[in-house]
Amino acid sequence: MAKGKDLEGKRENFASKFGIIAAAAGSAVGLGNIWRFPYVAGENGGGAYLLVYIAFVILIGVPAMLSELIIGRRSKSNAVGSFRKLKPKTPWYLVGVMGVLTGFLIFAFYSTVAGWTLHYTYLAIINAFHGMNGAQLAETFDKFHKSALLPVFWQIIFIIMTAAIVIAGIEKGIERYTKILMPLLFLILLILVIRAITLPDAGKGLKFLFMPDFSKVTGKTILEAMGQAFFSLSLGMGVLITYGSYIQKHENLTDVAGEVAFFDTLVAILAGVAIFPAVFAFNLKPEAGPGLAFLTLPGIFEQMPGGYFFAIIFFLLLVVAALTSSISLLEVTVAFLTEEFHITRKSATIWSSLVVAILGIAATLSFGILNNFHIFHKTIFDFLDNVTANILLPIGGFFIVIFVGWVMNKSETRAELTNENKMKGRIYGIFLFLVRYVVPLAIAIVFLYSIGLIKL
Ligand code: PFF
Numbered sequence: 019m020a021k022g023k024d025l026e027g028k029r030e031n032f033a034s035k036f037g038i039i040a041a042a043a044g045s046a047v048g049l050g051n052i053w054r055f056p057y058v059a060g061e062n063g064g065g066a067y068l069l070v071y072i073a074f075v076i077l078i079g080v081p082a083m084l085s086e087l088i089i090g091r092r093s094k095s096n097a098v099g100s101f102r103k104l105k106p107k108t109p110w111y112l113v114g115v116m117g118v119l120t121g122f123l124i125f126a127f128y129s130t131v132a133g134w135t136l137h138y139t140y141l142a143i144i145n146a147f148h149g150m151n152g153a154q155l156a157e158t159f160d161k162f163h164k165s166a167l168l169p170v171f172w173q174i175i176f177i178i179m180t181a182a183i184v185i186a187g188i189e190k191g192i193e194r195y196t197k198i199l200m201p202l203l204f205l206i207l208l209i210l211v212i213r214a215i216t217l218p219d220a221g222k223g224l225k226f227l228f229m230p231d232f233s234k235v236t237g238k239t240i241l242e243a244m245g246q247a248f249f250s251l252s253l254g255m256g257v258l259i260t261y262g263s264y265i266q267k268h269e270n271l272t273d274v275a276g277e278v279a280f281f282d283t284l285v286a287i288l289a290g291v292a293i294f295p296a297v298f299a300f301n302l303k304p305e306a307g308p309g310l311a312f313l314t315l316p317g318i319f320e321q322m323p324g325g326y327f328f329a330i331i332f333f334l335l336l337v338v339a340a341l342t343s344s345i346s347l348l349e350v351t352v353a354f355l356t357e358e359f360h361i362t363r364k365s366a367t368i369w370s371s372l373v374v375a376i377l378g379i380a381a382t383l384s385f386g387i388l389n390n391f392h393i394f395h396k397t398i399f400d401f402l403d404n405v406t407a408n409i410l411l412p413i414g415g416f417f418i419v420i421f422v423g424w425v426m427n428k429s430e431t432r433a434e435l436t437n438e439n440k441m442k443g444r445i446y447g448i449f450l451f452l453v454r455y456v457v458p459l460a461i462a463i464v465f466l467y468s469i470g471l472i473k474l
Contacts, residue, residue, distance in 0.1 A: 031264050031265065031266045032193075032261075032264050032265055032266070035269055035273075035274075036197065037193055037197070038261070038264075038265055038269060038274055039274065039277055039278060039281075040193060040196045040197045040200060041193055041196065041261055041342075041346075042252075042258065042261055042274060042278045043196075043200060043277075043278050043281050043282065044193075044196040044200060044339075044342030044343070044345075044346070045252040045257050045258075045261070045342060045343050045345075045346035046250060046251050046252050046278055046279075046281075046282040046343075047200065047203075047281065047282055047285050047339055047342075047343070048128075048339045048340050048342065048343030048344075049128060049131050049132065049135070049336070049339065049340050049343065050246070050249050050250040050286075050343070051250055051282065051285045051286040051289055051339075052207075052285070052286075052289040052311060052336060052339065053131055053308070053310075053311045053336075054246065054249065054250070054403075054407075055071075055246060055250060055286040055289060055290065056289055056290050056293045056294065056310055056311060057306065057307055057308055057309075057310040057311070058242055058246050059071075059227065059290060059304075060294075060297070060303075060304035060305050060306065060307075060310055061242075061304075061305045061307065062234065062238070062239045062242055062243070063231060063234030063235070063239065064226040064227050064228075064229070064231070064234075064294070064304065065225075065226065065227060065228050065229045065230035065231060066230040066231055066232050066234050066235045066239065067234070067235075067239055067242070067243055068227060068228065068230070068287070068290070069230050070235065070239065070240055070243040071243040071246060071247060071286075072283065074243055074244050074247040074460075075247050075251065075279055075282075075283050076279075077452070077456065077457070077460065078244065078247060078248075078415070078456075078457050078460055078461065079247045079248070079251045079253060079279050080275050080276060080279050081419065081449060081452040081453050081456075081457050082248075082251075082253050082254070082415045082418060082419055082453075082457060083251055083253055083258055083275040083278065083279060084271060084272060084275045084435070084449065085418050085419050085421075085422040085423075085453055086253065086256070086257075086258035086259045086262055086418060087258055087259075087261075087262035087265065087271045087274060087275060087434075088262070088271065088422055088426075088431055088434040088435065089101075089104065089259050089262065089418065089421065089422065089426075090258060090259040090260060090261065090262025090263040090264075090265070091262045091263060091265050091267075091271065091434055092104065092426075092430055092431075092433075092434050093259075093263065094263050095263055095357065096114070096256075096259070096260055096263070096350070096353040096354045096357045096358065097114040097117045097118060097255070097256025097259045097260055097350050097353070097354055098111050098114030098115055098117075098118065098256075098354050098358060099111075099114070099354070099357055099358055100114065100256075100259050100263065101113055101114050101421070104421075104425075104426060104430075105421075105425060105426075110417075110421060110425065113414060113417045113418060113421065114256055114259070114354070116255075116410065116413070116414055117254070117255035117256035117259075117350060117414050118255075118256070118350055118351050118354050120254070120255040120406055120410040120411065120414060121255050121256075121257075121347045121348070121350045121351055122351065122370070122373060122374055122377065123377070123402050123405070123406050123410070124249075124255070124347055124402070124406045125344055125347040125348060125374045125378070126374055126377035126378040126380075126381050126402055127378070127381040127399050127402040127403050127406075128340070128343070128344055128347065129173050129176050129177050129180075129344065129374065129375075129378040129381075130169065130173055130378060130381045130382040130399060131308070131340070132173070132176040132337065132340040132341070132344060133169050133170075133171075133172035133173030133174075133175070133176050133382065134162075134163060134169065134172070134312060135333055135336045135337050135340055136172040136175060136176055136337055137162060137168060137169070137172045138312060138316070138333045138336075139330065139333035139334050139336075139337060141158075141316075142316070142319075142326075142329035142330045142332075142333050143330055145326060146158070147316040147317075147319065147320055147329065148320070148326075149320075150316070150317075150320065151300070151317075152300030152301050152302055152313070152317055155300075155312075155313050155314075155316055155317055156302065156306075156309075156313050159309045159312045159313055160309070163309065163312075163385050163386075164385050164386040164389075165386060166383060166386055166387055169382045169385075170379050170382050170383070173375075173378055173379065173382050174375060174379075176337075176340070176341075176344070177371050177374060177375050177378065178371075179341060180341060180344045180345055180348055180371070181348070181367050181368065181371040183341065183345055184345055184348045184349060184352055184363075184367045185363060185364050185367045185368075187363075195338075196338075196342050199335060199338045200339075200342075202331075202335060203285075203335040203336075203338070203339055204285065206328065206331055206332050206335060207285065207288050207289065207292060208288065209328065210292040210315070210318060210328070210332070211288055211291045211292050213292075213318055213321070213322045214291060214292045214293070214294075214295045214296055214318055215291065215295055217295050217296060217299040217318070217321070218299055219295070219298050219299055220295035220298075220299070221295075222295070222298040223293075223294030223295030223296070223297055223298045223299070224291065224294065224295060226294050226297075226298070226304055227290045227291065227294045237467045237468035237469075237470065238468060240464055240467065240468060241408050241464055241465070241467075241468035242407075242408060244408070244412055244460075244461070244464050245404075245407035245408035245409075245411065245412060246407060248407060248411035248412055248415055249406070249407040249411060250282055250283075250286060251278070251279060251282055252343070252346060253411060253414075253415050254410070254411030254412060254413070254414035254415035254418065255350065255410070255411060255414050256350050256414075257346045257347070257349070257350055259418075260346075260349055260350050260353050261346070267437065267438070268437060269437075270437065270441065271434060271435060272435065272445060289311075292315070292318070293310065293311060293314050293315065296314040296315070296317055296318045297310070297314055299317075300313075300314065300317045302314060308399075308403075315329075315332065316329060319332070348367065348370060348371070348374075351366070351370045352366045352367050352370065355369075355370070377402075380398050381398050381399045381402055382399075383398075384397040384398035384399045384400075385397070385399060412461050412464070412465070413461075415457075415461065416457075416458055416461045416462070419453040419457045419458055420453075420458055422453050423450065423453035423454035423455075423457075423458070424454060428450070431450070432446050435449060
């Protein structure tokens with residue numbers, strides 16, 4: 019039985035609002051919040067970046083998320099099929115095809131980092147961080163992620179875990195557990211935050227994160243903040259089209275988009291608050307790059323009572339957060355393959371996972387033996403990370419909002435937003451204005467500005 023279909027072949031729906039939020043927030047909240055956000059913020063000067071980021075979430079993220087949900091629920095179809103259904107015999111379905119490909123590229127490097135979180139769970143269990151100082155933690159991470167066998171081993175385990183859950187179906191497994199695990203992750207993050215802000219010199223880290231220094235804002239900062247907003251909210255590649263297609267008619271899409279965006283941003287900021295004070299307390303550099311979370315968090319655990327247990331639970335939950343996101347990445351491809359080509363769910367999942375694994379292993383090895391292999395002056399990992407978040411997702415988002423703003427019938431988009439006019443359409447005018455003008459223009463300007471074509 020294909021996912022999204024019940025026994026009679028009817029498409030399945032999320033049972034409750036909480037189920038929708040858990041699934042969508044499960045996709046949004048992941049390594050992007052706890053691993054990627056702090057290190058990109060660190061590389062881009064902290065406070066000013068945070069402000070620009072929040073502006074993008076509100077101005078671009080929420081309307082773009084709403085657009086995907088509208089396309090999905092209206093068409094009741096996968097990322098590619100939805101465009102075919104809503105505008106048959108036009109090239110719009112290519113936006114969905116690009117989304118599916120982007121999903122592959124993201125899953126590849128995402129599984130590298132997810133593999134790291136598995137290894138760190140293992141290290142936490144054997145109490146490997148005990149008595150280590152900042153320099154030793156840095157050395158541990160350095161040695162591990164540049165080696166070949168271990169990171170690839172854990173990466174493959176992670177891909178197998180993702181595939182197993184996607185094959186088994188989402189509702190009865192992951193959806194049920196995310197409802198418990200996501201709040202638990204949040205709670206542990208709060209405890210970490212309290213420990214972090216009571217570290218000596220915590221003020222320095224908080225200042226770095228919250229005091230905007232606008233002299234640090236460049237085209238690159240702005241582009242990276244926009245890319246991070248798309249990445250963190252899982253936008254621009256059809257995850258929320260796919261999930262939106264399982265949302266029932268009476269649910270309020272605007273609420274869903276608002277709540278998911280709020281929660282996702284809160285988790286990112288809390289992760290920053292947990293990490294930056296530790297960066298300064300342990301004499302690390304905020305621009306340490308992709309290893310940042312792995313250098314700082316074990317250090318915080320070392321300095322708190324019960325740290326041994328917190329470390330294990332935290333890394334385990336990070337694995338779960340990564341899993342609920344990678345499932346949504348894989349689900350886009352699997353929904354597409356099963357619905358459009360009538361391949362069974364199982365073989366669609368296995369074949370896609372194999373392709374991802376090959377690309378993913380290359381990404382993992384690009385920290386070690388493939389380090390000198392460059393694409394556009396970047397290692398494979400950095401290339402995948404940058405090109406997906408900063409270029410492919412915003413381009414996907416650009417076409418998605420153009421589609422909703424200019425191509426779909428206004429009566430259809432209004433019907434989705436107001437649940438067939440059962441709710442007041444007060445925000446409809448604002449929404450339409452945003453997706454027609456503000457969002458596409460903002461994305462275009464950021465692109466042109468960041469490549470130096472226009473100057474502000
Ligand atoms: N939003 C996820 C995170 O922040 O970890 C990553 C992600 C999932 C990006 C799904 C894009 C996507 F389509």
